[in-house]
Amino acid sequence: MSLLEINDLSKRFGGVVAVDSCSLSVPAGSITGLIGPNGSGKTTVFNLVTGFIAPDGGQVRYKARSIAGLNPDRIYGLGIGRTFQLARIFPRLTALENMLVPVRRAGLRALLSQGQWGHEKERAMEMLAFMDISQVAGTLGGALSYGQRKLLELAAVMMAGPELVLLDEPAGGVNPALLERIAERIRQLNGQGTTFLLVEHNMGFVMNLCHEVVVLHQGRAIAKGTPNEVRENPAVLDAYLGT
């Protein structure tokens, strides 16, 4: 069963067609990779799904419910989390505070009271420990290394227990040892029931981690299948090599 279903999705920026009648689906419980050459519309698809930009046409369905046009905070509330390219965290909040920012289905009382904080902080510390960064809980986000920011961003997005997480280049700019740690954590979280859709340029990472891969080219999904199937698909080679 698909957790996320995208049908005929389109977005233009002036004369540029960024996403062109794109259709794809993300099976529940999977780790799905979204690959394609630079400018093929991967990040735009992310922004359309998470409500940062409104589509010009087409549908986005999450758990069979249309979510196109909803605000990003509502979409997060429904259970779709995301990370950004280049790891965006709150630089003037500590790592622990970064973990406590996410809000999901919080009523007024939860927002104004501090009663839940003990429990939330405990969870946050557990999640930081899971990512092996609990030693920086009290460090300001702006003072963390790039790798720590990547881990913190992933840890924070998991705080509200999203069912689907969109990762924008989780392997971008990190060293091989950390790369393996990130892959391992994604695999573990997936084992616990979180579905992932990830955009990535590091093919080794994608092929190693993803159950299914969708290839975008010029805003369209041109191929999908297991990593091996996609690797041998001539249309994909054409798109990448431009032949």
Next chain:
Amino acid sequence: MSGTPTLAIRPARATALKAFGLALLALLALLLPVVAPDPATTNMAIFTVMYVGLATSWNIMGGYTGYISLGHAAFFGFGAYSFGLMLIHFNVTPGYPPFALVPVAGLLTAVLAVGIGWIALRTRAATFVIVTIAFMFMLQLLGENLVELTGGGAGLGLPYSHDWGGDFFNIPYYYAMLALAVLALVISWWIRRSKFGLGLLAIRDDEDKALAVGVPTRGFKLTAFVISALLVGMIGAVYGYYITYLYPQFVFDPLIGISMVLMAFFGGLGTLSGPVIGALLLEPAQLEFAYRLGASKLYLVFYAAVFLIVILLLPRGIVPSVADLVRGWRRRQMGPTAGGSRKAPAASAGEEPPTPAQQGLASP
């Protein structure tokens, strides 16, 4: 979690010192009219406490969310006028009863702030600053031109108690201002420690990222804006009652709007104690300059000069800069390995050290 070695170290001595300082300040504020009841002193105290309240209220929006409103005088003036008009139209007996209308003036101001915020918060950064100034001048113009309602440029006279005379006259106003300043501080402290407050700080750091992790940014910003305006409106009402005569250009006064911002910046934006320290230092100094240099308006030049010097030497305000100095000193005292995990980069908001209940949180 407490006791985890990774969390920030906070010496109990600093907590005790802070509590002692706070108690001393509270005692001083409460006893001031008893110790120095002369009107010159209490008058200065009223304005100082007023700016403590204004800068603290402004900081709830400007400091926490980073949305710099230069038009908060709109709410100050609106609070004063709505209070004055209620006093006149409801024929309220002067004395203590009018103070009961101060919260009503605050609520009316809050309603206005919902409307202004609804529009102004569609913009960000510099545009937001300009939109807030524009609204302030619109209200000033309305005050001047709705002559039948406000008296226009001729002013609006408010009733005052003839029973209060001599040294006593200022004292009820002083305590009313003090109560509002304390209220603003309590609300600011409470917000700062809540999840709502954390959301506001997240908006200040990266609004789109906050949205991506579910923070309903529009609702949060509007709420902070309205709370801030409500407090400023109430303070404006007490001010109006105190000076007993309202003129549009003196309550919808850009200088009042800018002063509260300068004080928050001066003390430390987004910190709890920064606006208080800023107001305690700047307002008496400003009054003193105004008194010595009188009608020449030269006091404004002095005021600006002081501010420029501080901005050059302590660009992030007093509280964050001093907190950094103390942290650096403490780190040196403890040796290179025991500095704690808390590193403060140049961009840090540098708040006071966290309370024990908030270990690991940068923002008390």
